[in-house]
Amino acid sequence: MGGGAMPEGGGKKGKKRNLDAIINVVPAIDLLSCCISFLLFTAVWTQISRLQVQQMGTASEAPPPEQKTLTVTLSLTERGFLLATSSGTSTEIPNMGRNPDGTPIYDIKKLTDRLKQIKSDYPDQVAITVAAEDSVIYADLVQVIDVCNGAGLTNVAVTAAG
Amino acid sequence: MAIIQPGKRPSARFRRRKDLLGSSDRAWSFFVGGKGGRGQKATNAEINVVSMVDMMTMLVIFLLQQFSATGEVLFMQKDIKLPEAQHGQAIEVAPVVAISNTQVVVTGQKVAEVADLDRDPGYLNIPALEERLREEKKRWDFMHQQDPDRDKNWKGDVNIQADVKVPFRLVKRVMYSCNQVGYFNINFATLEVSGEKQAEKPKL
Numbered sequence: 001m002g003g004g005a006m007p008e009g010g011g012k013k014g015k016k017r018n019l020d021a022i023i024n025v026v027p028a029i030d031l032l033s034c035c036i037s038f039l040l041f042t043a044v045w046t047q048i049s050r051l052q053v054q055q056m057g058t059a060s061e062a063p064p065p066e067q068k069t070l071t072v073t074l075s076l077t078e079r080g081f082l083l084a085t086s087s088g089t090s091t092e093i094p095n096m097g098r099n100p101d102g103t104p105i106y107d108i109k110k111l112t113d114r115l116k117q118i119k120s121d122y123p124d125q126v127a128i129t130v131a132a133e134d135s136v137i138y139a140d141l142v143q144v145i146d147v148c149n150g151a152g153l154t155n156v157a158v159t160a161a162g
Numbered sequence: 163m164a165i166i167q168p169g170k171r172p173s174a175r176f177r178r179r180k181d182l183l184g185s186s187d188r189a190w191s192f193f194v195g196g197k198g199g200r201g202q203k204a205t206n207a208e209i210n211v212v213s214m215v216d217m218m219t220m221l222v223i224f225l226l227q228q229f230s231a232t233g234e235v236l237f238m239q240k241d242i243k244l245p246e247a248q249h250g251q252a253i254e255v256a257p258v259v260a261i262s263n264t265q266v267v268v269t270g271q272k273v274a275e276v277a278d279l280d281r282d283p284g285y286l287n288i289p290a291l292e293e294r295l296r297e298e299k300k301r302w303d304f305m306h307q308q309d310p311d312r313d314k315n316w317k318g319d320v321n322i323q324a325d326v327k328v329p330f331r332l333v334k335r336v337m338y339s340c341n342q343v344g345y346f347n348i349n350f351a352t353l354e355v356s357g358e359k360q361a362e363k364p365k366l
Contacts, residue, residue, distance in 0.1 A: 025211055032218040039225030048236050049250025050321065050349035055337050134331035138261075138324045141333070142245040142350055149249035158348075160334050 051145045056129060056159035069125045072118060072153065074111075075161050076132040076144055078104055081111050085118065103137055108147060115151035128153040131161040235321065236351055242325045247352035256319035256349065257298045259291070259336055261328050266336065268294040279332065286338045295320070295343040320345035 071086035080094040093111055095104040119125060128148050132141050145156050235253050238244075241262040260267040266274040266288065273290040306312045320340050324333055337348055 025215055028215060029211065029218065032215065032222055035222045036218060036225065039222065039229060042230075043225055043228045044230040045228070046238060047354040048244070048253050049247060049352050049354040050253045051247055051250050051352055053348050053350065054346060055341050055348065132330045132334075134329060134334070136330045137326065138328040138330065138333055139245040139326035141330055142247055142352055145350065146247040146249050146352070149247075158337065160330075 051142060051149065051156075053130075053145060053156045053158045056157045069122055069127065072125065072128045074128060074130050074144065074148070076106075076130060076136050076141065077161060078133060078135060080104070080106065081144075083111070083114055103140070106140060106143075108143065111144070112147050112151060115148060115153060119152040126153055127155040127157070129157045129159060131159050133161045236323050239323075242323060243327075244323065244351055244353045245326045246355045248355060250352050250354055253321065253349065253351065254319060256321050257295060257345070258321045258323055258351075259295075259340070261322065261324035261332060261336060263325055263327060266291060266332075269298070276332065279335065283331070286335055287342055288335055288339045291336065291339045292343050295340060295345060299344060316344075318344055318346040319349060320347070321349045321351050323351040 073084045075082040075084070078095075080092065082090065082092050084090045091114055093107050093114070095106050097105050099105060115128075130141070130144055130148065132144075141158070145158075148154075148156050235255055236258055239260060239262065241264065242260060257269055262276075264276050265272050266276070266279070268291060271294060273294050274288050279288065302316070303312070306315065309315060322333065322336060322340075324336075340346075340348060
């Protein structure tokens with residue numbers, strides 16, 4: 001372990017003092033072993049997160065002060081996305097085909113770009129309504145909500161389409 | 163006949179050593195850690211534990227990063243595969259509604275079969291789920307009965323743990339039932355993934 005070397009030629013014969021210092025690491029090893037055992041028992045291997053949503057018409061927070069915002073509605077259907085805003089613009093993003101199990105393949109990249117564009121045009125905009133069809137599977141819905149959160153539209157309300 | 167006292171004896175490899183030949187005393191003293199005669203070699207073996215301490219320290223740091231003080235809010239179930247998301251927040255303790263392809267479960271208690279729910283699609287609510295959530299809300303009220311700001315502190319959080327293949331018509335009914343009872347803040351449980359991993363994953 002740590003220690004110092006004996007200086008060469010120094011000191012009188014018979015009076016050499018050993019400078020090697022031995023640090024007892026056994027308690028440290030014991031402590032580390034206990035820590036490892038405890039942490040292994042309490043470790044959470046799967047990191048679970050949450051995506052917060054509201055059902056349409058049940059806003060839990062007070063409405064924000066008057067800002068430059070608009071109403072954005074994203075329809076999630078079997079045919080693809082339909083992004084409509086209260087400013088009158090409407091963008092259709094058709095799906096890119098179907099998976100072998102019959103579920104549609106959505107064009108997530110184009111949706112991300114469009115949502116980021118809305119966010120850059122209206123920086124105060126945080127609300128979006130996702131209207132999903134009954135046949136849409138949960139994984140697609142979560143992916144769309146995740147994309148909305150990633151684009152800065154964090155106040156997501158979910159409702160049924162049609 | 164000589165009496166041989168049982169005990170530790172030098173192993174066979176010591177017998178082959180020339181400097182120990184014919185001298186059982188020296189061999190014995192060599193074995194038990196004394197000085198070995200001519201060479202006077204110290205035989206105390208020191209194990210270098212520095213690398214082991216380093217490794218254990220690294221392990222402790224890694225495990226501390228994995229440590230979660232809140233514990234497991236959700237229990238992973240075999241029949242529920244959670245979707246992945248990149249922009250989720252830390253999950254909080256709240257009643258858990260688990261939706262698999264076969265049943266709806268609230269905090270470990272089954273409240274509905276999916277087949278039964280599909281049989282009556284005209285209704286939006288799930289009465290058994292509402293009843294169970296009302297009990298959860300009553301329990302919360304009881305626990306916070308001394309709190310003067312009880313109504314203000316009620317956040318109405320509920321965690322929905324649904325399988326990736328569950329259709330939205332089922333999630334919609336669960337959400338509606340939660341709203342009827344007063345659970346307005348609905349949290350979809352997801353598996354947290356990094357951006358790189360999500361990019362590698364094929365599109366749905």
